[in-house]
Amino acid sequence: MLFTQFTDMKRDLRSTDCDRSTKLTKLRQSLPMFRGSGKLNKQFPALGWPLATGLAYYTAAVTSLALTKGHDGIATVWPSSGVLVAALLLSEKRVWPLHILAGAIASLVANLGQGNGIGISLGFTAANVAESLLAAWLLMRSNAQRPFAARSTDIVTFCTLAACSTLISASMASMIVPDPTPVFWFSWFSTDLLGILLVTPLILIMGWSLRRGRLLPRHQTLGQIAAMFAIVAAVAIFTFSQSRFPLLFLPMLTILAAVFRLGVLGATGGVLVVAVVSSIAVTLHSGPEALIDADPMARSLFLQFYLLSLFASSLPIAVLLAARRRLVNEISESVRLLQLAESVANVGHWRLDILTETVTWSHQVFRIHGLTDDHPPAYADAINAYHPEDRAMVSSTIERAIMDHQGFEFRARIIRPGGEIRHVLSRGEFDGISIDRPLALFGVIQDITAQAEHEDDLKAAGQRAEKAAEEAQILAETDQLTGIANRRRVTQYLAEAMASALESGRPMAIALLDIDHFKAINDRYGHLVGDQVIQRVAMDASRQLRGNDMLGRFGGEEFVIILPDASADIAVMVAERVRSAVEASRTSPSVTISIGVAEWTLGETSDSLLRRADEALYAAKRAGRNVLKLSA
The missing domain is CATH 3.30.450.20 (PAS domain)
Incomplete structure (x- = not known):
């Protein structure tokens, strides 16, 4: 039901004259899960989501600290940061303060529960919350909050912005502890960065999938996903349950297999599984990192570097595979449409x-x-x-x-x-x-x-063939949909009007007009209604022209008006009359047009005149549509 409502709202908003962010806001406000009503939010009060954020933040923090601790109480992976960043990206900005407050309380309680003083706990909480808020804000501003569904370059932006926020957080934390060290700074940085990189994409994948009405990836079942992650977990357990052989390359092989099967879900989920298993192994003093002749902090840093390497190796491959799948689908669709077009024509x-x-x-x-x-x-x-x-x-x-x-x-x-x-x-x-x-x-x-x-009938028919040839000439110069002049006839009449203006010294002008958002009309109502809109615009425009003006269809939803003996002022007056008539039409669906006007100058070619009118038309489009612009 939720997915059907979401699809209907997308179709209704395709023709809306607003930008992408405004349309997303309208979609969110139109669905129960965003506007605070409906079955989902009746079961989950308005404060439920922030409370869930706080509970998830606290659970992740306590679990991470309980599994494995590094120097000065810093965990190997800090998933709480990823939880808060994802919660902010999935919610509207007006409820961000509630999520931030919930995360701050959870962080403070978790730090106090680890025996930290109130001053250090407050400082660590401020660093953690500032980190998540900064990361979410930067990702939202850069539109890189969905690197798993965008261009491959977006993953670099996602990782870079996450690193910037954790860098600032680590610096804030270093100013709070009594004896800060470079090792402390780097451990905090790598721990929180791992949390954002591993946890945030996973939560975002689930959140956006739920909004689309589909929790699982296409062509995948819950059993297949569970089996894939079970294999990753089994290999990770085998690798980290012993300290005799350096088998750290084995988890990468299974993660790559998960990437090919599950895409980004396999990359982030697989690395997270390895992170959990390796964290437990550290607690049990097991794993290949125990072969390193170094102190526990150095081993912890090595494990963090290993996990970051797994992430850096698998996620780009997943994004590229997703892009490849999209490209294959686009090519398949293009081939299908080509075959359909060939069949129709x-x-x-x-x-x-x-x-x-x-x-x-x-x-x-x-x-x-x-x-x-x-x-x-x-x-x-x-x-x-x-x-x-x-x-x-x-x-x-x-x-x-x-x-x-x-x-x-x-x-x-x-x-x-x-x-x-x-x-x-x-x-x-x-x-x-x-x-x-x-x-x-x-x-x-x-x-x-x-x-x-x-043609054979024409040759065999004498007078009838001659008449048919005249009719064919008319058809050749007439747009079949609207009955007005077609491109060929418009081009011919434009040449005649320019020649007459050159000979008489009188002015002449042209106007290019285009139906605003015509593709959205076709998408929503179908091509039959789109053809009716073109016919209606042609009829409304024709009624506003002078006796010697010519209206022609240049192609698609674009029309040309040839205005002999018209200066720029007269041309603007006639074109504005046309624009107003189209706008005033009461027939549904209502449409508007944008118009570009250009006056012919001595020695100017028809191509140059058309180009200037076209530039004025696009200036009108950029000015908000339903506007008339005069070429300079």
Whole structure:
């Protein structure tokens, strides 16, 4: 239920004109787990989360200190810092003081329970709380609180900011103890850094997974995760239950296996399992680190360095694997969409390896030829698929393109296995840019049988063919969706208007307009409603133009207005009238437009004029949309 509500809210906010942080805030306020109502918070009062933070902080601190203590009462790993940092990142800033207070009380009680004086306990508490607060604030500001789901560079930011906060915390703690030493400073630094690096990502993974309505990673079951961590634990126990052989490399092997199976969860969770097992081993005076001829503090520092090395080796690999999986998914989706587009447009693509004469066909090319795509054809078979009267032309066209290293285009007929004749249009380019790929021809083929039959009808029809040619000309210059001029006609009319302005010395201008947030409308309502919005905007805009003005669709949701005999002031007046009319429309969904206006200057080309209008349009977009901007 929570996941469904969250998905519905995301879809409703896609078209909202606000930035990403505002949308996240609205989503949080809209769900029971964030706004303090609903089943979850009825069972868990408003103060429950801070209390849970304090309890988790205290439990982690006492457990860590009980498992293994270093010099001056500093544990090998301090998970409490990671608990508080994660709690702050998962909560809204308005409740941060409650989490900080809960963590401070837990830290003070834990320090007093270890026999520290009230002064030192207060000082250590201040250092711990300041560390977590600074780390959470820096991570939130840098947007690096989710390194396990972002770019690989974000993990460096995450680790760097965590190190900065623990560096300051260690310095604060060193000023509190009576006899500070470099060893104390480094031990505090490494202990708290391990706590943040190991615990914070784990809690964040669970927190964000719960918000998505999915606790476990994709394609993983609780049993598989438990089994993977059980293997890591077993190897760690085997490694640290003896002090005879230096087997510290074995846990890394199992952690890497966990990384490949579970991603970042396997990296952080695996290192945390090793940290727990090694901490218990230190308490029992066991483990390979006992082979080191040094005092207990040096051994503890060595163990911390070992754990940091495990983390530094495994987490980047996990992030890179996650990025690789995302890339594979994106490529798969792109291939799927390409196949869908080819199927809708009845267009396929092919490639001919020039050296080996190996032909590669897309699925749609097989469909056009009436064949199954079980086996790719040989080059000779591909040529023989054409009509006998067209084979020589096709072969010579391809050979000429190969010899001249140039593009090609031809129309021909193919014969399907059942004897059906289809007319096709094929065009392509010489593919010789890539250094690590052999020379090839790349082309597309389109089934134009309907078009060819129509052309035959035109040739056979006399007067009717002449009339059909006139209609085809109109269609060629008219946008089929809106009925206004298309790009071709707009370009032609712009050239005529500029020539007239040059000859008469009178001004002329153009306006580019674009529907704001049109992609969000398509995503939310579908392309049918999107087409209706384009039609409505074209109709509203047309009603506001002067008699000799032309409105044309340049492509997608972008329109062009040609304004002959119009200075900049007149053009702005007409364009503003268009913008207001679109905004005032009461038809749902309501939309707005942004407009860029440019007045033609003597000697200016159409490309330059369009570019200036386009720059003004993007200035209007940057200014907040539903705005008109005049090019300088």
